[in-house]
Amino acid sequence: MSRNYWLVKSEPDAFSWDEQVVNDVEPWTGVRNHQAKKNLAAMKKGDRAFFYHSNVGREIVGVVEVVKEAYPDPSAESESWVCVDVKAVGPMPRPVTLAEIKASPDLAELALVRQSRLSVVPVSEEHWGILCGMGGWVEK
DNA sequence: GCCAACGTTGGC
DNA sequence: GCCAACGTTGGC
Numbered sequence: 530m531s532r533n534y535w536l537v538k539s540e541p542d543a544f545s546w547d548e549q550v551v552n553d554v555e556p557w558t559g560v561r562n563h564q565a566k567k568n569l570a571a572m573k574k575g576d577r578a579f580f581y582h583s584n585v586g587r588e589i590v591g592v593v594e595v596v597k598e599a600y601p602d603p604s605a606e607s608e609s610w611v612c613v614d615v616k617a618v619g620p621m622p623r624p625v626t627l628a629e630i631k632a633s634p635d636l637a638e639l640a641l642v643r644q645s646r647l648s649v650v651p652v653s654e655e656h657w658g659i660l661c662g663m664g665g666w667v668e669k
Numbered sequence: 670g671c672c673a674a675c676g677t678t679g680g681c
Numbered sequence: 682g683c684c685a686a687c688g689t690t691g692g693c
Contacts (some may be wrong), residue, residue: 540679562688584679627680646678646687676689681682 534652535568535578536641537593537615546580546590550617554596557649558604558612565649570599572613579652579660580617581641588624589664593617622665635659 537557539545549555560566572578572595580591597614604612630636636659640650652660661668 538679587680644686645680648678671693673692674690676687678686678688679684680686681684 533571533573533576534654534657535572535576536581536589536650536652537578538581538583538648540584541582541586542584546582546617546620549580549591549593549615550620552617554614554616556603556612556614558602560602560612560649561605561610562648565647566611568647568649568651569611569613571651572598574598577618577657578615583648586624587627589621589626589660590624591617591620592666619666619669623663625660625664629663630660633659633663 544555557569560569574595574597576595578593578595579589580593581589593615595613596616599611599613602610602612627641630639631642636642636656639652639656640647641652644650660666
């Protein structure tokens with residue numbers, strides 16, 4: 530299957546992986562950055578994304594799947610911000626920490642590392658595979 | 670259009 | 682709590 534891969538960030542104090550699991554499907558709202566918005570808009574149904582805890586934890590904790598493509602963000606007060614709906618696929622058997630990612634030469638080009646402030650970033654298929662390996666994730 | 674000031678994000 | 686990166690705002 531051809532799908533694209535992403536990584537989305539959330540501060541667990543605001544919205545955590547546990548909440549994602551409880552809610553199952555959740556609109557990914559609140560993106561107010563044009564580049565992140567571009568990435569959201571490029572997501573297709575069936576694409577998968579790592580769920581990353583920023584600030585507290587700083588690790589990849591799970592995998593979500595896009596179940597609804599970009600539509601106007603209801604939490605946006607104005608204009609053209611968008612969100613997508615994502616569904617919890619499963620937790621990382623072993624969370625992959627930012628420290629581990631930074632320690633891996635193979636992941637030096639990862640957008641998470643290169644553009645640390647961007648909350649929605651693309652992940653290449655190669656990087657996806659590496660990170661899955663590190664986290665013990667088996668594609669399902 | 671340039672650039673300084675300022676705010677926000679997020680790692681450390 | 683500090684600071685780097687970077688986006689936004691506003692004066693000129």
